[in-house]
Amino acid sequence: MTQSILRDPAFFHFLFCIDQEHALEIRLQGCSCGGPLHQANYKRKPKGGPHGAVLDTTRFSLCCGVCRQRCMPASVRFLGRRVYWGVVVLMATTLCAGLGLGRGQKLTQQLGVPVLTILRWRQWWLTDFPMTKVWRNVAGRFLPPVTTSDLPGELLKRVVADDVRSAMVMIMRWLAPLSTLTEAR
Numbered sequence: 677m678t679q680s681i682l683r684d685p686a687f688f689h690f691l692f693c694i695d696q697e698h699a700l701e702i703r704l705q706g707c708s709c710g711g712p713l714h715q716a717n718y719k720r721k722p723k724g725g726p727h728g729a730v731l732d733t734t735r736f737s738l739c740c741g742v743c744r745q746r747c748m749p750a751s752v753r754f755l756g757r758r759v760y761w762g763v764v765v766l767m768a769t770t771l772c773a774g775l776g777l778g779r780g781q782k783l784t785q786q787l788g789v790p791v792l793t794i795l796r797w798r799q800w801w802l803t804d805f806p807m808t809k810v811w812r813n814v815a816g817r818f819l820p821p822v823t824t825s826d827l828p829g830e831l832l833k834r835v836v837a838d839d840v841r842s843a844m845v846m847i848m849r850w851l852a853p854l855s856t857l858t859e860a861r
């Protein structure tokens with residue numbers, strides 16, 4: 677089943693490595709003022725991941741040693757300030773779309789996300805996300821176009837990838853700018 681990926685610690689570790697590598701790249705570029713970027717990482721407590729697994733929840737963050745400006749490298753693990761892992765937001769909204777109340781409730785229990793939270797996420801995908809620059813970039817990749825009312829599930833269906841895992845990683849890479857300060861909304 678597709679949701680079993682959310683119980684796989686190795687998948688979360690893989691996403692961690694992508695974030696770590698990207699944060700290092702950004703750090704090596706340095707600040708736009710020419711100053712050096714120092715690590716200003718912090719821990720987050722994301723919900724919805726594999727039960728009992730010890731996962732590194734570090735949110736990579738950088739701070740300029742000269743102008744003190746903070747820089748948040750894009751992340752494939754966190755979707756803005758949401759308290760759940762980004763992949764949980766993506767997968768739970770996808771799986772629950774169009775389900776009747778009974779099956780929907782059963783699924784939300786399995787996923788460990790309250791129904792109301794998923795409804796709120798769905799609302800975000802349908803109304804706020806289509807207004808973002810990230811969506812305009814992503815939308816341009818698909819022909820015929822993806823209808824916004826089919827978000828986010830249609831992305832998973834349409835993305836060309838070997839398996840669900842690769843598809844999720846690709847989509848999270850597209851969404852990653854939403855986790856930076858400038859694109860956050």
Ligand SMILES: [Zn+2]
Pocket residue numbers: 707708709710711740741742743744745
């Ligand atoms: Zn600076």
